[in-house]
Amino acid sequence: MEKETVNRIGQDFSLFGLLKFVFPSILTNLFTQVFKTLDDGLFVSRFVGKTALAGINILNPMHFFQFSLNNLFALGASNISSRKMGEGKQLEAKQVFTRVVISAAAIGGLFALLVNIFAVPLLRFLGSDDELIGYGLLSLRTVFLITPVSLVNVVFNSYYSTAGKPSMGLFCSVLNGSINILCDIILIVVMKIGVLGACIATVTGEAVVFIVGILFFTNKRNEIYFVAPQGEIIPTTLAAWKTGLPQFINSLSLTCTSLISNYQLLRYVGNDGIAANSIVFDLRRILTASFFGYIGCVGPIISYNYGSKNRPRLRKLMGQNFICWLGGVFLLTTAGLLLRKPLISIFMKSGDNSGQFYELTYYGLTLEFLGILFFSGVTTMSRMLIAVNLQRASLVLAIVRNLVLRVSLLLLLPTVYGSKGIWLASPGTELMAFSFAAFIFYKNIHEFGFDRPLFRKNPQPGDAK
DSSP, X not given: OOOOOOOGGXXXXXXXXXXXXXXXXXXXXXXXXXXXXXXXXIIHHHHTOHHHHHHHHTTHHHHHHHHHHHHHHHHHHHHHHHHHHHTTOHHHHHHHHHHHHHHHHHHXXXXXHHHHHTHHHHHHXXXXXXXXXXXXXXXXXXXXXXXXXXXXXXXXXXXXXXXTOHHHHHHHHHHHHHHHHHHHIIXXXXXXXXXXXXXXXXXXXXXXXXXXXXXXHTOTTSSXXXXXXXXXXXXXXXXXXXXXXXXXXXXXXXXXXXXXHHHHHHHHTXXXXXXXXXXXXXXXXXXXXXXXXXXXXXXXXXXXXXXXXXXXXXXXXXXXXXXXXXXXXXXHHHHHHHTHHHHXXXXXXXXGSSHHHHHHHHHHHHHHHXXXXXXXXXXXXXXXXXXXXXXXXXXXXHIIIXXXXXXXXXXXXXXXXXXXXXXXXXXXXXXXXXXXXXXXXXXXXXXXXOOTTTTOOSXXXXXXX
């Protein structure tokens, strides 16, 4: 018999208590995105040039693919472990973690090998010309070389909240980012080695937080730590993949849409379009990072209560999520629209603050901020569907959102509106996807502790006391 364990994610959270618990995770994601942007965006743009920025951002489809691998391992595994903990199966939760770390390292190594072997054909396929390909090769053969470490780091980060220590994710994010920025200053600003300096900075930061994660998860005083995997690595990995498949498809489809977007930008605008899109994407990623941090931390809490069949707490969490979503949307949209010009100017040299490059960036950023309401809503609902084991519903949403709606609009709107149609495709996609997501969420509302009609006040069979 396993001894009874009281898990932190099993608490009955008040709204304030929930925000206090997830706050480190919000800051973790925010700092992670800020530091990544400073590394790959600001330093390269200001101290190397917009051509170098376009050269490394032509690799966005590859980054999306790597991110899809992250989701495939991390989200699926942490949800499985959280449900096991909710069912009182503490040892199985730790075994799932250990097995997935092993498989993530192995798959990451294979991915790194293939990327480095086929680096030049990949860059040509992504649209790199002779002017951009040198920058892309540097990134592919340094940053992607440590994919096993990066992939394991993502698994670690998803499990810090599951282990009841979301503050560890914040610590690792700040540590990684601080190392990145320090190395950027030394290598790019002082030593002037350009894109290679940014790549070395990224590799160094990832290596350090990997060591921190190993030390944390070998400590048996934590709620999750390494144990003997007891075989079954492949079945556990497949189960994690099944749970994380919707987010994998969502991220993988972003690889396809990013590729199409790059082709369209090159066709209608040229290299300036790639550079402008990079700035827009980086700024949106920073301002929406809090949503990913919030739902990434709340997801295991929902999964825990789903595993323990605690319907009242599930209903309570849904109400809290709704309040946090609307409040966050209001703050982010207002801040984004008010700060557009100073945010853009940070990324541009003085001579770039006018003309086509600036106008493209300003127009695209405005549309992105206006679409935050729908973007964050779809993302939140998709993650909650996964948390209660509704992978198929989330998978359908991901396919419709990115492979049907986004691709269709990216191909259609530019033929009508020219380059502006490329920017219109994103908010248009999120608006239609939000409506579809709301329909799916309502059809499955009973999984979150509700019975139709919604918000019935009388106790229902199966409600936890």
